[in-house]
Amino acid sequence: MSGYRLPSGGAIDRSRPLSFSFDGRRYQGFAGDTLASALLANGVDVLGRSFKYHRPRGLFSAGVEEPNALVTLRPGARAEPNTRATVAELFDGLEATSQNRWPSLGFDVMALNGLAGPLLAAGFYYKTFMGPTRKAWMFYEHFIRKAAGLGAGTKLPDPDRYEEMNAFCDVLVAGAGPAGIMAALAAAGSGARVVLADEQAELGGSLRGGTLEVGGTTGEAWRRARLAELAALDNVTLLPRTTVYGYYDDNTLGAVERVADHLATPAEGQPRERHWTFRARQVVLACGAIERPIVFGDNDKPGVMLAEAGRLYVERHGVAPGRQVALFANNDGAYRSVAALSAAGVKTAAIVDARTEIGSAARRIAEASGAELLLGQVVTRARGGQHLSGIEVAAFDPDQGASARGHRQLGADCLLVSGGWTPTIHLASQAGGAARWDDALTAFLPGEALQPWRAAGACNGALGGAASLAEGAQAGAEAARACGFAPNPVALPALAEEPLATAPLPVWDARPPRGKGKAFVDLQHDVTASDVSLAHREGFRSVEHLKRYTTLGMATDQGKTSNMAGLALMARERKLSIPEVGTTRFRPPYTPVALGALAGQGIGAHFRPTRRTPLHDWHLAAGAEMMAAGIWERPRVYYRAGETLEQAYIREARQVRESVGLADVSTLGKIDVQGPDAAEFLNRVYSNGFLKLPEGKARYGLMLREDGLLWDDGTTWRLGEHRFLMTTTTANAAPVLSQLEFLLAAVWPELKVAVTSVTEQWAGIVLSGPRSRDVLTAAIDDIDMSNAAFPFMGVRQGHLDGLPVMVARLSFSGELAYEVYCDAHHGEAVWTRLLAAGKPFGIIPYGLEALGTLRIEKGHVAGPELDGRTTAEDLGLAAMVSTKKHFIGSAMFDREGLTDPGRLKLVGFVSADGGKIRPGAQLVAADDPANPPRSLGHITSTTYSPALEKYIALGLLEGGAERIGERLVATYPLKNIDVEVEVVSSHFFDPDGSRMHA
């Protein structure tokens, strides 16, 4: 219970109190608080339990780097686990709960893990439970995952909306601290389109709430004035609460704007988060830097936090981090926190600095604070129970990089730690060369820019305010210039003298040899200094291996406060310098991104678009069950009361064979092919001849791929000398059009042919059955329907109720059948007119299942047979492949592998034992189906045949027609289904075609 609200100060609105709860207890905070600052103000110091040892943990930072204070926000469907309390903006009614503890935060049974600490070193679980077999791990994993871990997500659907946004700009500035603001000002003044984005609730970075004098006023007032200037410009977009998380090719950057995360629920229509895809001509990376801690014994006690976090809680939120504060530092910059504490009336009891000399500004601050100044000393261990009560201090030997044994104890309820700063080079690393080591800063800086970006400010190593402002102004101007603008110089504000964090004394592990207490390198994953040593002893030398073996730097914080210490300790073990050990590469995202933000509107019904035929509404009204065919929705069957699926499609198919039915075939691909060379073009595209197709006739055509395998089939109708209507399968409509366009553009540019998709222009209705001619005769009066005047494969144009229609006499079902095409917007009118005309004949609509049944009975091939592995010969269509002309695929169709007599060939199957045959079943010899020697082929399409009154199937079989009469077993081991089948011809029904020619 050490933190408390200061009587004044902070950039919070004390007139707007907010009520919230943590683990069911109610507290009060103010507008401008984060959940972390509000909890600190209420003296709550244990916010979570650690990942592996379940040790109590408190606030460690005030930003995205937070490793400890992970909480679950909101209850119910909006519950969001693993949220950092340090970046969760407080709102009235916020409900937060702690994670990874049972039964409570104060008493956690799993803390016993801590006693078994030495056993639980890196790799413990794998070494112990992986066992001799994979099975052992499968068994234990469940329990291990339960014991370790983070929060649990909700299984309820997310009630909120997420959106995407595409944005284009000249200059994107990522980060709106001093450097980012100056960069935006410099670029915007030139007229360039500028976007300034920052992850925090307000733009300003370290200036937010800052009291340091900038341009004759406070940092806070200066940033407000500059942001107001930028906001007034039309060419500037300011995006607070927006994290640029990923840098991708072609200067594309991903960002997430938390539009309504700071509200209890989003307003109506408001997205919770918005994903931005930026396409920027130039980028300025002004991402700042993150303070790094120092490793010492029990350095995870609640009350130990980063020095900058202490300053921010005081200056930004008006909260004191403790009543008896100590500072442990190795650089002058940390003294800014002491100055902030002093200004707010918070006493600093002691300053422990590993250096023997400190800068003059730092010394002035130290003296003014009245703190005891302990130079050349380090904190070796933190003391206390669930909260820090004191620290142990000992002399430090910089040559050995370790402290002396023997120590002095000091009382403290808050220890601010600063081990220097780590520039935030994540985005630079994603779009740049290897990071560059800076010895003076003991830090990695951005490497070579491999895309048009430039870094400025703290992320570029400019850790002081003045340098940062100057670098920002320069980078902004250069970026604008690179876009062709002529920026004017912007004036740099004067800055009060400040202590700089630029030359930290390298102190990574402050413990004496064999020092006591757990010394954590990675707080979030409970990785200790001894784990790093163990990894080294076990031979994990590369930093990549170190990371994976110890899990250092993984999980939600991605090692933002631990990576540098981990590298340094590995370097110490290997007796190398840090740059020799190297660093891991940063990958997106910089901070966690909600999957909802990535999915955007593409969920549920919008996971992919739905395509509907002109008859869609009619099908629904008629009670059709719709099914997906690619992205199309097609009627599967039209149920009658009490029918099963099988009963329904059998009834529909039988009615077609006996009288007449109609079906919606609008989904077939339709391509308008026009031009003086149209016939020649088709002749090159199809494997069979098209030059001599007369006007008013249709022809079935096969398309091969260049490698000679079958690709697509369909009929093409000659509507005029230079005009054809090509139809394709539903699935290949778009690929065929693309291929035709490619051929015309790149292969035969000399051909004068235009191809256009008219799939959507026409509604397609097939009328099938012996009475189909009667129906059309009744409905259409200007086409002679007689067999002589309108023969099989004929195409005619006429009118139905004054609507123009095209009719083609084609048959997929094997019956006398006609396809009727009409303008799409009139599809429903033509359909209902045909239904009315067919009423005397008992006409019915039939769906996809019956369409399948009819074509399987007839032995017609479709998608399951045109599977990209079959040839025309395999499917009995060899006669369709011309040997007298060149066409796409002609060079390859007769190559060795495609003419191998051992290839699988199309045949029919009839269920011999009355069992239902499963598509995908393997065909095996009948003698011992449980141990078949090998597969002889497989089933492609199956149905119950009302014509044969048996289950039948099409399939591909070794030997093909030679095996007719043999008995085989169609086995489906996944479901233990074996059906005895007899091999028959694939033409089950009306093999001589007399019905469709009738």
Next chain:
Amino acid sequence: MPDAISPLRGHNEARLAARGEAGVVLTERKLVSLVQVAAWPDTAEQVTDTVASLVGCAPPQLPSGSSGDAEGALLAIAPGRLLVESRDPQLAARLAEQIGPELGAVTDLGHARIAIRIAGPKAAWVLAKGLALDLNPAACPPMKVAQSAIHEVGVVLRRLSPDSFDLYVYRGFALSFWDWLTAAAAETGYRVDPPGSA
């Protein structure tokens, strides 16, 4: 002759879905005629002039401009390809009369597309949620035409003014697209004006 049925029937009727001022107004436009004319490489100029004089407007600026108004408009959608809209129901037949196979190909698309107008101060903002094109007026001035995709649905986009756009959408995707569009416009609020009123 029975009425043509829009794929947006039951969805495109006038309504207000906004808390205050609607950020955008959505209207299904009535397409009387929409025809694509494709010229051969050596006839492009002649075909464009023929179409322009028949429709009664200037040739569009190339490569991706448009010309004309609600009476008749030419959209340059690809090299040598024009999308022609007109209030003349006989447009396709008239074009086919003048443009024979030696000049190019005329394809009626009057039933293959629907046209949606999106207008209002937030029109570009709403479109940018799905359209990966720079809609800044400098990059996309009025009369500019683009073929692109919004949420995986192919669209032809024509900017009419800084705040209004016409979208030509495949018929089969129309309802799916309309659902997406109204969801995208929920943030700024929207109004639907009666079909055919724009």
